[in-house]
Amino acid sequence: MPVFKTPFNGYAVQFSPFYERRLAVATAQNFGILGNGRLHILDLSPSPASPLAELASYDTADGVYDLSWSESRDSLLAAAVADGSVRLYDAALPPSANPVRSLLEHSREAHSVDHNPLRRDSFLSSSWDDSIKLWTADRPASLRTFREHAYCVYSAVWSPRHADIFASASGDCTARVWDVREPGSTMIIAGHDFEILSCDWNKYDDCILATASVDKSIKVWDVRNYRVPVAVMNGHSYAVRKVKFSPHRGSLIASCSYDMTVCLWDYMVEDALVGRYDHHTEFAVGVDMSVLVEGLLASTGWDELVYVWQHGTDPRAP
Amino acid sequence: MATQSATPPPNPTDEKPQNPASDVGQPTLQNSEDAKAEGIKEMSKPSVFVNSEPMREDQVQNAVKFLSHPKVRGSPVMYRRSFLERKGLTKEEIDEAFRRVPDPPPTISPTQPAIASQDGQLTSSSNIPPPAPTQTMQPAAAAASAGPFSKVGTLARSRFHWSQAVLAVGLLAISGAGTAVLFKNSIVPRLKSWIRKVVLEEEEEDMKKTNAKPSLAEEAAAAAKSAAAAAADVARASQEMVISKNEEKRYFGELMNLLDAQVQEMKSMSTAIRKLEGQSSIPKQENSSVLVSNSSRPSYANGKADFDMRSGRPLSPPASVEPSSAPHPKSYMEIMAMVQRGEKPSNIREINDLPPNPNQPVSNPRLAPRPKPWEVGQAQNSSGSILQSQESRDGFTSKFQDNGVITQSNGDSSVPWWQQKNVRITEIENEDENKTGSSGVPTIDRPVQRSWVPPQPPPVAMPEAAAAIRQPKKPVYEREQLTDDQLLARPSEITEELERVTKISESGGLTNSNGGSSVLNSGEIQNEDENTYFDA
Numbered sequence: 063m064p065v066f067k068t069p070f071n072g073y074a075v076q077f078s079p080f081y082e083r084r085l086a087v088a089t090a091q092n093f094g095i096l097g098n099g100r101l102h103i104l105d106l107s108p109s110p111a112s113p114l115a116e117l118a119s120y121d122t123a124d125g126v127y128d129l130s131w132s133e134s135r136d137s138l139l140a141a142a143v144a145d146g147s148v149r150l151y152d153a154a155l156p157p158s159a160n161p162v163r164s165l166l167e168h169s170r171e172a173h174s175v176d177h178n179p180l181r182r183d184s185f186l187s188s189s190w191d192d193s194i195k196l197w198t199a200d201r202p203a204s205l206r207t208f209r210e211h212a213y214c215v216y217s218a219v220w221s222p223r224h225a226d227i228f229a230s231a232s233g234d235c236t237a238r239v240w241d242v243r244e245p246g247s248t249m250i251i252a253g254h255d256f257e258i259l260s261c262d263w264n265k266y267d268d269c270i271l272a273t274a275s276v277d278k279s280i281k282v283w284d285v286r287n288y289r290v291p292v293a294v295m296n297g298h299s300y301a302v303r304k305v306k307f308s309p310h311r312g313s314l315i316a317s318c319s320y321d322m323t324v325c326l327w328d329y330m331v332e333d334a335l336v337g338r339y340d341h342h343t344e345f346a347v348g349v350d351m352s353v354l355v356e357g358l359l360a361s362t363g364w365d366e367l368v369y370v371w372q373h374g375t376d377p378r379a380p
Numbered sequence: 381m382a383t384q385s386a387t388p389p390p391n392p393t394d395e396k397p398q399n400p401a402s403d404v405g406q407p408t409l410q411n412s413e414d415a416k417a418e419g420i421k422e423m424s425k426p427s428v429f430v431n432s433e434p435m436r437e438d439q440v441q442n443a444v445k446f447l448s449h450p451k452v453r454g455s456p457v458m459y460r461r462s463f464l465e466r467k468g469l470t471k472e473e474i475d476e477a478f479r480r481v482p483d484p485p486p487t488i489s490p491t492q493p494a495i496a497s498q499d500g501q502l503t504s505s506s507n508i509p510p511p512a513p514t515q516t517m518q519p520a521a522a523a524a525s526a527g528p529f530s531k532v533g534t535l536a537r538s539r540f541h542w543s544q545a546v547l548a549v550g551l552l553a554i555s556g557a558g559t560a561v562l563f564k565n566s567i568v569p570r571l572k573s574w575i576r577k578v579v580l581e582e583e584e585e586d587m588k589k590t591n592a593k594p595s596l597a598e599e600a601a602a603a604a605k606s607a608a609a610a611a612a613d614v615a616r617a618s619q620e621m622v623i624s625k626n627e628e629k630r631y632f633g634e635l636m637n638l639l640d641a642q643v644q645e646m647k648s649m650s651t652a653i654r655k656l657e658g659q660s661s662i663p664k665q666e667n668s669s670v671l672v673s674n675s676s677r678p679s680y681a682n683g684k685a686d687f688d689m690r691s692g693r694p695l696s697p698p699a700s701v702e703p704s705s706a707p708h709p710k711s712y713m714e715i716m717a718m719v720q721r722g723e724k725p726s727n728i729r730e731i732n733d734l735p736p737n738p739n740q741p742v743s744n745p746r747l748a749p750r751p752k753p754w755e756v757g758q759a760q761n762s763s764g765s766i767l768q769s770q771e772s773r774d775g776f777t778s779k780f781q782d783n784g785v786i787t788q789s790n791g792d793s794s795v796p797w798w799q800q801k802n803v804r805i806t807e808i809e810n811e812d813e814n815k816t817g818s819s820g821v822p823t824i825d826r827p828v829q830r831s832w833v834p835p836q837p838p839p840v841a842m843p844e845a846a847a848a849i850r851q852p853k854k855p856v857y858e859r860e861q862l863t864d865d866q867l868l869a870r871p872s873e874i875t876e877e878l879e880r881v882t883k884i885s886e887s888g889g890l891t892n893s894n895g896g897s898s899v900l901n902s903g904e905i906q907n908e909d910e911n912t913y914f915d916a
Contacts, residue, residue: 080747093712096719097728123731135745149733154743161733162740182749199742212462222754227429235466239429248430252468265754269428285429289468299655300706309753320706344709353752364709 063371063379064113070100072362074128074348079179080136082354083107084117087368088141090125099126101141103153106370114370120151120160130175132199134182138162140199142172148187150199167195167204174217180225188215194230196242208240210247217260223268231261237273239285251288253281260304266312272329274302280317282329293329297338303347310356318346324361326373341369341377431470439469443477546636553629560622568615575611579604651707 070089078084083106091097099122107115124145132138137154141161146168149161170191177185184205188194192211195204213233221227226242237258239249256276264270264282270292274280278298281291300320308314313330324346326337344364352358357373371377443464446452452460464474582600708716715725 079752080750091727092715092725093709095712095715097725098731120733121731122733133749135742136747137743137745149735150742152740152743154746155740159736159740161735162742163738164733164735179752202738212458212465222752224429227427234462236462241427241429246471248427250465250468250470252466265752312754345706354750356753364712 063369063375063377064106065370065378066102066104066114066116066368068100068102068362068366068368070098070125071344071364071366072348072368073126075360075362075368076129076131076350077352077354077358077360078131078136079133079353080131081105082352082358085350085352085360085368085370086129086131086139087362088126088129088348089362089366090127090144092125093364094125094127094144097125098122099124099143101126101129101139101151102368103139104368114368118153118157120157122149127171128174130177130185132182132185133177133179135199138199140175140177140185140187142175142187142189144171146170146172146189146191148172148175148185148197163199163202165197165202165204167207168193170214173214176217176219176228178220178225179222180220186218186220186228188218188230190214192232192234194218194228194240206242208247210238211236213257216258219262221263221268222265223263229261229263229271231258231273233257235275237261237271237283239271249285249288251283251285253283253288253291254279259301262305262307262315264307264312265309272305272307272315274305274317276301278302278319280305280315280327282315293334295327295329295334297325297327297335298323303345304349306349306351308351309353310351316349316351316359318349318361318363320345322346322363324349324359337373339371339377342367431472433470435470435473435476439467440473440476440480442467443469443474444480447477447481549632550629553625553632557622557625557629560618560625564615564618564622568611568618571611572608575604575608579608655707 066087068087068089070091071093072087072089073094074088076086078086085104085106087102087104088099089102090099101120101122103117103119104114105117106113109115120141122141122143124143126141126143128142130140132140135152137152139151139153141149141151143149145166147164147166148168149165150163151160152162155162165187168187168189168191170189172187172189174188175185183200184196184198186194186196192209192213192215194208194211194215196206196208197204208230211230211232211234215230215232217231219229221229227239228242229237229239230247231237235252235254235257237251237253238247239251240247251271251273253273254275254277258273258275260274262272264272269285270282271285272280272282278296278300280295280298280302282293282295284292295315298317298319298321302317302319305315305317308316311328313328314336315327315329316324317327318324322342322345323338323340324342325335325339327334328336339359339361342361342363342365344366346361346363348362350360352360358370359373359377360368360370361377362368369377371379446464447460461474464477469477579601582597582604585597718725
């Protein structure tokens with residue numbers, strides 16, 4: 063299985079929505095505490111010599127915590143940088159012309175970016191300054207700022223089926239559902255007693271939302287009845303860092319955790335844990351499921367490795 | 381014979397266009413109903429993403445009680461709101477509670493002694509009427525929010541007893557030693573000199589006086605000497621006391637260190653046990669786990685405290701405390717320690733990462749946005765997306781077949797192991813297609829618009845072209861080339877092909893064979909004709 067060694071500690075990975083073989087990795091030096099960052103664009107090449115080849119890489123003065131491929135332009139991606147800025151990179155331009163934009167408005171670290179799959183030119187950034195900002199690629203300033211959380215917002219994710227709805231996960235132990243047409247959040251899901259690190263929407267059921275928390279659990283919520291979770295999935299032994307719904311199967315969830323494993327869950331099933339991969343030797347911090355190739359998973363962690371494998375196979379197999 | 385149904389591009393709103401759903405008519409009843417239901421949901425006032433519950437009076441009352449508490453009164457409004465939100469109250473309930481509890485005028489607070497301690501930092505923020513979230517809440521110290529605060533408080537308090545006892549004993553020892561030293565250094569010499577003076581004076585007196593009182597003088601001298609001796613003894617005794625106290629202090633200190641070491645060992649053992657239970661297999665725990673529990677704090681109260689300590693990044697990169705902390709890697713702890721000391725790790729370079737041209741025009745997209753697998757169920761882009769993704773897999777599967785069976789075994793590249801899965805998928809999707817039999821393919825997506833244009837349904841049936849596609853050796857390779865490496869060279873080609881084929885299809889398939897061959901040439905267009913095949 064293809065493995066790529068990054069010079070810095072991995073933070074996020076995402077497959078390109080345009081090319082089956084392409085993915086990008088966000089990394090930060092010194093575990094993201096203090097140091098430079100680098101954004102890699104990798105290709106799964108058929109040649110056995112270098113199964114994961116680097117197409118391009120971009121250096122940043124501060125660590126890169128997250129990335130998001132554009133949904134409208136195949137070569138554009140946004141990076142959330144630890145200095146609070148969101149930078150746009152264009153892989154079709156030579157590295158000397160990159161980044162093409164640096165949008166600095168957050169007063170603290172930018173922790174996540176996410177592009178809208180329906181309104182393909184808009185994206186959200188969430189930050190440790192408790193706010194979420196809405197941007198479009200062609201404007202130098204943010205369109206909206208959503209400020210309600212009482213602590214760092216770790217993740218803001220668009221709904222895949224409603225172009226105006228997004229959800230956010232925050233260290234104030236709440237997840238919120240927002241509507242850009244409304245001035246504030248429309249729903250507050252106080253589902254965990256500890257920080258909520260990640261959230262994601264079910265691609266096949268537009269009312270289902272999953273949250274992952276420091277309390278080691280993943281809870282699945284139905285927004286129509288948000289006081290009681292639909293499912294609670296325990297199994298990780300440390301904080302769950304990222305959760306992602308499968309683009310191909312409605313009830314399948316991938317998660318990665320500080321217990322160094324990547325797990326797959328089916329929340330509709332009694333025994334939810336469907337798969338567990340413990341290939342990382344440090345915190346597993348980023349995970350993604352490919353939208354174009356069913357079952358293709360990628361993960362990265364603080365052990366500076368990026369793995370790409372097919373569900374059901376061993377990521378460490380040669 | 382599907383006719384071309386003209387679907388107007390939807391108005392640029394967020395709702396999925398319902399028109400095509402009903403127009404196409406092909407999708408099953410269920411689909412259209414779903415779409416309609418969703419449309420209705422969105423159209424009607426309360427969307428499903430909003431609280432539709434009425435206000436709960438009991439919760440509001442609890443909130444009012446909470447807000448009326450004197451301790452809470454002194455805390456920033458943001459923290460109060462956040463606490464209530466965490467307890468599960470809706471915005472309306474929180475607003476109602478705030479409305480019911482009048483804000484105290486800022487000058488009245490001094491009567492409450494409880495607030496006095498917090499007043500220093502928080503009066504300024506509580507004076508400002510709360511337009512909900514402001515940045516000023518951030519730098520305040522320990523939050524008034526009960527949850528984590530109480531936990532941390534009890535933790536702190538329980539630890540406090542321990543260290544308090546230590547401190548008290550230490551203070552006592554130090555004060556005892558201090559007074560002994562003071563006594564020894566200042567009072568005893570004075571006493572001695574005074575005694576000596578007295579003795580001298582007495583002697584002089586004796587000298588002046590007649591020797592008639594030598595016995596008296598002698599006695600007095602003897603008495604003075606004994607007094608001096610006694611004083612000296614006292615001094616020696618106090619010195620010894622001081623020494624012994626110091627020794628005791630030392631012993632005590634050593635004992636404390638030993639105890640600490642033991643506690644640390646026990647902690648590490650417990651984490652080790654927990655780790656073993658949790659079935660992970662990593663060795664680096666011993667000191668790192670202890671250090672973690674000391675340094676990394678989760679709840680934002682402490683997170684902020686950490687932030688104040690270090691001007692850099694807080695430990696809010698989520699580290700847990702109550703649920704057992706994840707043992708951080710050793711080098712992570714080293715770097716944290718370095719940063720806390722104010723040193724900069726040596727491997728950081730100066731990088732200029734500003735955009736070289738802030739007005740750089742972004743390059744035009746070379747590919748149309750590909751429909752998502754979950755959009756398959758929608759009427760608009762139903763089987764088109766299946767087909768489009770299917771053909772990409774078709775390409776792989778055919779290649780797979782070409783290469784023979786051996787590809788699975790060898791350890792090279794990604795292509796073989798992708799195909800394994802894909803073969804299954806194509807089968808399933810074939811079935812799906814047969815069931816739905818719908819049509820709709822994304823042809824071109826005009827680049828960059830605010831709203832998403834649904835794909836045009838494909839018009840014409842061309843069985844011959846579809847049959848021609850069934851032997852797709854050549855186009856697969858070409859397509860492989862195109863998408864992987866040569867996109868830079870041939871972007872326009874593909875879009876041209878797309879346009880051309882679309883035109884051909886729309887015009888009713890005049891050039892049958894031409895259409896087929898041009899389709900063969902660019903892989904992405906295969907879908908169209910396959911689609912039309914099913915249409916027929």
